[in-house]
Amino acid sequence: MADRSPFDQLHARATAAWDALQSSDKTVITVNVHGGSLPVGAEDIYKNLVFLTETRQIPAIVRQTGSLGFEFAETIVQVKRPNEPTIVYGHIGEDEVIELIERAVEGDGVWAEKALGWLEPQGLVVEPPLTLEQSADAAGLEDYKGIPPLKRHPYLRRQTRWLSRRWGRIDPESIEEYIAEGGYQGFVKALTEMTPDQVIEEVKKTNIRGRGGAGFQMGIKWESGRKSRNNQKYVICNGHEGEPNVFKDRRTFESDPHVVLEGIMIGCVAISATVGYAFIGGEFPLGIKRFKQAVKAAERAGLLGKNILGTGIDLEVRVRIGGGAYISGEGSALIYSVQGDRPQPRTKPPRSVEYGLWGKPTVVNNVETLANAPDIVMRGGEWFHAIGPDHSTGTKLVTIAGPVEYTGVSEIVMDMSIHDLIYEVHGGMRRGSEFKGFQTGGVSGGCLPADQLHFKVDFEDMNGVGGMLGSAGFIVLDHHTTAVEWARYLMKFNADESCGKCTPCRLGCPAMTEILDRVRFGTGHESDLDLINYTGKQIIEISLCGLGQAAPAPILSLVQNYRDDFLSYIRDKRNPATGQALEGAADLVVLTRGTHRVIDDPYRIGREAQRAPQILPGREIGSEETNRKGDIGDADPRRAAQPQDDALLRRP
Amino acid sequence: MSQSTEAQRVAPAPPPQPAQPIDLGWVQHLMDEEFNARDWREANELALLALMEIQEHWGYCSEDAAAVVADHLGIELQRVYALLTFYGDLRTTPRADNVYIACDGAACNVLGSGQLVERLFDRLGIIRKGQTSPDGKVTMEIFSGCMGACQIGPMATVNGKAYGNLTPEKVDQIVNELLK
Missing domain, CATH: 3.10.20.600 (Ubiquitin-like (UB roll))
Structure with a gap:
């Protein structure tokens, strides 16, 4: 029989402890320790605060939390003195801990120069779609001792904090604080009060689309997973975030790991899987550590394991770690990576909900998608659907x-x-x-x-x-960055990260990098722009996986939108950002960023592989006549450049 | 350009010999303690985790150690090698004592890390990421993902300590310190 009393007891205990912390008669000092603040010394600040409060015999509790989202103001320290609101201090350096203690903890408790704002007891939560400023206006928040409310901070005014409402608030390594803040209620509700079909029905009502990139409907994916008949199914959380500028999943793992875990568990219940996987990129050791702790804590709390809460349902969540390959983020490649194979994508169909991990139906969802699941279960699909426009809810x-x-x-x-x-x-x-x-x-x-x-x-x-x-x-x-340099950077990234399985991406990306290198060092020709378009469209058309198909997209858009930059490199031999003349790699010793390689012939890769067209600089390809329709076939430079080949072919 | 000059230019510096090779007994102990698969599927899944664990402790993962992993998990050696050679994070040769990891994520790149990297390559006399300078003092790595501290970009971590808002002068100073 389902019996949720063990969880309710845990919830009562956790809430009591959380309330005691909130109304503690000691000063509560909270340091934001996460991947973005560790490089600027958060760990040292934490240790120093522990040391100083002990040696100076200040009655204080020093604790750690995740990110508040204020990467620019790290390290952030929150100080809550008894019977006063929390004051959030930013830009605290490693050497400013003593000053922090003297000015913010002792004395009158306000260090106005470093204060970002003051925070209410319930934190930064706001009911979407309201923004934080609207909620501050509704509550009539005013300055406290000359410090404005944090909700009116220019960075936060237009934001809506819902998914990240526990960030920077709870200790990510403590399951009790997560439960006290409403955690695992959704899982227990899905487990004890709802049937799997009801859960999927709610998810479908939300119209929520996957947050990983492709934007596939989560409800449809779960429903297909539910309908697949098999004795074993899997849910995989795609926590591999290899793109060079994205760190939202990493911060989720570091600041609120339990919400991801709860999302995986709800997904398992909904499609009747008994094993869930969290695949985390190897780049964020702290996130891995905190998520592993979360899994262990949930096992100890009886929320994972055999016969959970007497429902007869078994659930296991395994943590798997990627090895720093961007391609692992692609759905089928991720499955191969979990299986211990080389992560190289395969053709689809069959999609992974039919034939996934170890040949079993597998639902693969992004971290952020899964993190929405607990709220959807608790609040219902219609509530979620009301947030934002119809095609992009949440x-x-x-x-x-x-x-x-x-x-x-x-x-x-x-x-x-x-x-x-x-x-x-x-x-x-x-x-x-x-x-x-x-x-x-x-x-x-x-x-x-x-x-x-x-x-x-x-x-x-x-x-x-x-x-x-x-x-x-x-x-x-x-304006310091030129479109050419930027295109080169993106193309180089894609060339480095190409898994090498299919030819258009494996050879096309390096070939495009070489074309851009020619342009970058002043040996480019105007026909190179058409060559970029031609090669890029071919890669898009015939690559196997989504990453290959997307690789040239930014370069094509850069050529289209910033043609002047390219022409400045090509015609004037001048860097448009600095105005300097290009050195001109006349001997074509291209010392390229990241990989210094010597290229004796700028067309070498293309020629050796017999892939890219053999054109000599100076030959007009893709000119008005040949490229009138702008289609790929029309601009085939091989035809334009080598009429003698045709003559050979027409031999009797 | 003839073959020989090209070879001279791109030849990587010989990796410094490890001060101590990986203790295979240690690897065996680690496998016995932490990597016990319940079925063949899990054995395959654990291979990558074991390699990462070995690398975290020893700084690299040699082919001998990979053989121990394959042997313990009961999977084919070539499967383990396939992982060892595919993933960018895994190394089969040790690093130098000093490791300079430059972040070349998009944000750092926009803020100018590209020029810094080229400058460092010239300064250290290397031509490819992951190489060790000829005197064996510094290994230079480029992290093309994101280190997650974009607010202080361009940044780098040197022997685990982060340096932010780098300029050519700062980089020179750091490297001079390392090469001393």
Whole structure:
């Protein structure tokens, strides 16, 4: 018989302990320790605070928590003195701990210069789709001792904190604090009060789309997983985040690992799987450590294991770690990686919900997608569906990196324009930087220039101009970066990370890198732009997996939107950002970034592989006549460049 | 360009001999303690985790150690080699005492890490990421993912300590310290 009393007892204990901490008569000092603050010394600050409060005999509790999303203000320390609100201090350096103690903990308890704002007892939670500023207005929050409420911080004003409401609040290594904040209620409800079909029905009502990049409907995926008949099924959480600018999943693992675990467990219950996997990229050791602890804690609490809460359901969650290959994030490659094979994607169908891990039906979902599951179960699908536009429901974690004022992980309702996201949430460009471009979809989307910023950050709106939401990792480029250098960087990344299984990506990406290198060192020709388009379209057309198909997309968009940059390199032999003349790699010793290689012949890779067209610089390919329709076949330079081949073929 | 000059230019510096080779007894002990598969599927799944664990302790994972892993888990050696050679994180040769890991994620790149990397390559006399400088003092790695500290980009970690907001002068200073 289902019996949820053990969980309810645990919940009561956890809530009591949490309330005791909130109303403690000691000062509670909380240090945000996560992957973004460790490099700037959070661990040292934590240890120093423990040491100083002990040696100075200050009655204080020093604890750790995850990220508040304020990457730009790390290290953040929150100080809550008895009977006072929490005050959040940012930009605390390793050598400022004593000053922090003297000014914020002792004395009058306010260090105004470092204070970011004060925080209510319930934290940064807000009911979506309200923004934090709206909720602050509704509550009539006012300054406390001259410090404004944190909800009115320029970085937070337009944000909606829901999925990340426990970030920077609970100790990620403590299951009790998660349970006290409403954790595992969704899992227990799905387990004891709902049938799997009801769970899937709620998920389908939400219209929620996958947060990993492809944007596939989560409800449909779960339903297919449910309908597959097999004695063994699996749920895999795709926590491999290899893109060079996205860290929302990493922060989720580091700040709130239990919500991911709960999402996996709900997914297992919904499709009747007994084993769930969390596949975590090897790049974030702290996230791995905290997630492993979460699994162990859930086992101890009786939420994982055999016969959970007397329902007769067995559940096991295994942690698997990737080895730093970007391709592991692709669905089928991820499954191969878990199986201990080389992670190389395969053709689909069959999709992984039919034939996945070890040939069994497998549901693969992104971390953020699964993290939404507990709220969907608790609040119902209609509640979720009401947030945001119909095609992009729910809130979205967004990372923006580059020369903006406030870098970090923000959470928005997907109804905001790109312009607002950059200038109203992330604070606009830093001083000395001029906006140049907005790279969408990690390394897989188009790069949008300044006149296209009115598009909305959602799954549909910017697709028409080549933009892509992807996993909502964006990069802002400033005028110091030229489109050529940026295209070269993205192409080099894709060439390095190509798994090597299918030819168009394995050879096409290095070939495009070489073309861009020619341009970069001043030996390019205008026909190279057409060659880029031609090669890129071929890669898109005939690559096997989504990553190969997306690899040239940003370069094509850069050539289209920033043609002047390319022409400046090609015609004027001048770097448009610095104005310097290009050195000209006349001997074509191309010392390329990341991989120094000597290229004696700029067309070598293409020629050796007999793949790319054999064209000599100077030959006009893809000119008006040959490229009139702009189709791939029309611009085939082999035909234009080598008429004698045709003569050979026509031999009697 | 003739074959020989190309060979001279791209030839990597010989990896320094490990101060101590991986203790295979230690590896065997680790496998006995932590990597006991319940079925053949799990044995395959555990191979990568075991390799990562060995590398975390010893700094690299030699082919001998991989053989112990394969032997213990009862899977084919070539499957383990396949993993060892595919993943970017796994190394079969040891690093030098000093490890300079430059972040070349998108954010750091936009903020100028590309030039810093090229400068470092010239300074250390290497041509490829993952190489050790000819005097065997510094191994240079490039992390093309994201280290997650984009607010202080361009950044690098040197022997586990992070350095942010790097400029060419700062980089020179760090490397001079390492090469001393």
